[in-house]
Amino acid sequence: MKIAIMGAMPEEIEPLLEYFGDYKSEKVAGNTYYTTKYKDLDLVIAYSKIGKVFASLTAATMIEKFKAKKLLFSGVAGAINPKLNIGDLVVATKLCQHDLDISAFGHPFGYVPEGSVFVESDKELLKISKDVAKDLNIPLQEGIIATGDQFVADEKRKEWISKTFKADALEMEGASVAVVCEALDVPFFILRAISDSADMDAGFNFEEFLESSAKNSAKFIIHMLDILAKK
Numbered sequence: 535m536k537i538a539i540m541g542a543m544p545e546e547i548e549p550l551l552e553y554f555g556d557y558k559s560e561k562v563a564g565n566t567y568y569t570t571k572y573k574d575l576d577l578v579i580a581y582s583k584i585g586k587v588f589a590s591l592t593a594a595t596m597i598e599k600f601k602a603k604k605l606l607f608s609g610v611a612g613a614i615n616p617k618l619n620i621g622d623l624v625v626a627t628k629l630c631q632h633d634l635d636i637s638a639f640g641h642p643f644g645y646v647p648e649g650s651v652f653v654e655s656d657k658e659l660l661k662i663s664k665d666v667a668k669d670l671n672i673p674l675q676e677g678i679i680a681t682g683d684q685f686v687a688d689e690k691r692k693e694w695i696s697k698t699f700k701a702d703a704l705e706m707e708g709a710s711v712a713v714v715c716e717a718l719d720v721p722f723f724i725l726r727a728i729s730d731s732a733d734m735d736a737g738f739n740f741e742e743f744l745e746s747s748a749k750n751s752a753k754f755i756i757h758m759l760d761i762l763a764k765k
């Protein structure tokens with residue numbers, strides 16, 4: 535089976551490339567796609583660049599050109615839920631776009647006609663992640679992830695996102711990947727490790743913890759591949 539693993543930044547996929555070691559690379563539409571085999575799985579790995587547009591392009595390319603049948607996202611996020619600390623893993627049960635706003639026409643935030651505010655993650659991949667977390671005794675928080683084309687470093691914006699979407703974490707790519715995967719009927723899984731708390735220290739914390747948190751997320755994804763390879 536062909537599995538796509540994507541991140542947004544180089545730091546988010548480097549631990550995976552380091553782990554798999556032997557891979558081929560191919561440039562498509564301005565991004566590099568790495569292909570390799572792991573156990574009986576065919577993998578395609580890439581970072582998209584930051585934000586919803588680049589992430590959508592990468593997810594669509596992985597599915598349409600590389601024929602990925604499942605997509606896993608590995609990366610970092612800002613925490614909203616105060617239970618989430620730096621390095622903690624959070625997996626999206628559903629995702630929304632916090633910056634999508636046609637409320638002037640009476641629509642709820644995050645909604646456009648013929649779309650939906652939330653896109654739900656694949657239940658089977660969520661179950662696998664729960665099993666992995668239990669087996670390895672790793673804490674894994676399930677929650678709502680809010681996505682927008684904005685690095686949030688502001689308590690007021692964070693509070694608004696928290697209140698409006700009941701979100702636990704925020705980032706800049708997940709919901710766009712979810713929309714693409716849902717439209718193309720590909721099960722997806724969005725995993726993030728906390729790098730900051732989307733507050734006034736976010737920029738500073740993000741730079742300090744990007745690498746270590748990205749590694750936490752990537753390690754967990756590798757454990758999930760071990761289960762997927764057995765299926």
Ligand code: OS5
Binds near residue numbers: 733
């Ligand atoms: O991909 C972006 C979203 N990521 C999750 C995240 C997040 N999102 C929103 N708000 C927060 N508080 C969040 N915390 C974690 C992380 C990433 C954030 S944007 C970071 C940009 C940092 C940067 N800018 N320039 N460089 C790095 C150097 C550079 C130069 C050339 C080419 C590539 C990198």
